[in-house]
Amino acid sequence: MFLETTLPNGLKIIGEHNPEALSVAMGFLARAGSRDEPLELNGVSHFLEHMLFKGSETLSAQQINHQFDALGANYNAFTSEEVTVYHAAVLKEHAPDLQHLLTELLKPAFRKEDFEMEKNVILEEIQMYQDDPISRLFDAAREQFWGSHPLGRNVLGSLESVGNLQVEAMQQHFHAFYAPNNLIFAVTGAFDWNQVVSQLAQETAEWTPSQVERAHPDFQPVFSEKRLKEKQLNRTSMALMAPGLAATNPNRIAMNVLVEVLGGDNSRLHWALVHPGLADEASLSHVDGDGIGYLEGFLSASPRKAKKALEVFHQVLQEARSQGITETELARARNKLALQSALRFETPYNRLFHLGLEFLYTERYLSTEEAVQAILNVTLPEVQALLDQGMFERFSLTLQGP
Known part of the structure; x- marks a missing residue:
């Protein structure tokens, strides 16, 4: 209730x-x-x-x-x-x-x-x-x-x-x-x-309200490359960032399912980069926020394989847009995220965070059952529409290593 x-x-x-x-x-x-x-x-x-x-x-x-x-x-x-x-x-x-x-x-x-x-x-x-x-x-x-x-x-x-x-x-x-x-x-x-x-x-009877407003300045993402040369490290690590979706965007759940297919555990990036030994870590995640969101990628590889690993990272995302993802991949990601949500939200303590943060961002109530069902309802056309927007084509890149 x-x-x-x-x-x-x-x-x-x-x-x-x-x-x-x-x-x-x-x-x-x-x-x-x-x-x-x-x-x-x-x-x-x-x-x-x-x-x-x-x-x-x-x-x-x-x-x-x-x-x-x-x-x-x-x-x-x-x-x-x-x-x-x-x-x-x-x-x-x-x-x-x-x-x-x-x-x-x-x-x-x-x-x-x-x-x-x-x-x-x-x-x-x-x-x-x-x-x-x-x-x-x-x-x-x-x-x-x-x-x-x-x-x-x-x-x-x-x-x-x-x-x-x-x-x-x-x-x-x-x-x-x-x-x-x-x-x-x-x-x-x-x-x-x-x-x-x-x-x-x-x-709280003595607490008094006041005018509180959060600034939402215009944002222009900076798509550039930055290098942090750190000779003491023996790995090359790469952070990639791009604009994403706000917490109030109706497509944010579809986005979460999509990035699970592309960059979660047992994902396309895992099988293209980690499994063959091109990288020891490869991931992609999505963070939705107040009026704005972002995509965040991570790669870790040996310096001699770093360039190739980065090329494959972009290739995986480009192929997803041009060829789409399969119904099997979508179902696997939906089921995984739905189970994670069910397990995470079943106790009062964990429900507290979902209840509070969902309401803070959207002013909506979403029960555990509704949250799970929303994930299971994500369709292939919804995911393809996100791929067609070109959100995975340009990333800001920061490299760190020897």
Whole structure:
């Protein structure tokens, strides 16, 4: 059963009730990510995610974490380019206590000493990712492909932007983007809907709405080649990027099935590149987002085989457009993705993410059965229409290696 209401302060509450469940999952979704940051504040959304676990005016960081543990909660948070999510799951009898604790997270104290301590943690995290070759590759690839578009910014920020960040600027960003009308509270599993709504209404009564607008600047993809010469590596890695489909595009599910055929496990790219030993990795994926999406390819090969591997990568995609894909390939990809969705969405905790993110992007409710059926309903003409659009013909290319 799907439930929905909006509090007077603009906070949207959505729920999927399953009285047979033994657990309940809930969380806040903020429509705030790295694409919403001014360049000088790059990384503030991810930093904020850390700071919300550092305590409120009434609870310290240690008390918050101990209370989560006392409930036996599975809990965490994540930040992306477009959304920050605070989520947890407990046995159903602990639902009111978990809800209170999650709401308390969104009342951060912003203590100066906590801010400076956590800044050092994040600076270390940035350096750790800079030591990882694949992270360096995709940071460079996204920056090149997106150009000045805010989606090209690193979610973690840079050593400079995070190092210069002041707590006052973070507080201003928090109040601007964590307004109740820019949040969704989602709950799945076994819960009392009236209790959820009344408790949230009481505990967020002082939250005030504000004008929150996400910028959607024009985007012109940069189709060019960039080389990262790193002599210490013994592999050539390649990141390829191209425009894709937005989360609200009716063809996005067909696109997901298509890229599974082309670049998933046991795909055309696998059999053309990995199976014969031309590459040790070859993949293609699709990411849909707010008003825009993108294709992301990856190749890893020995330096002497890299050029040939890249040629075969493009050849596989060109042949798919000119010759199409078979009904057998389509059925295999549909069945695989449908099963993955069924397995992933059957528990309240996993349903939380699908319910919340689907609603955040599309303002639609999609049950597990509907999500699975939508995949199984994808047809060959739908997939061919995507191939005919020429979306797989031009890619931005970033190479890394000796």
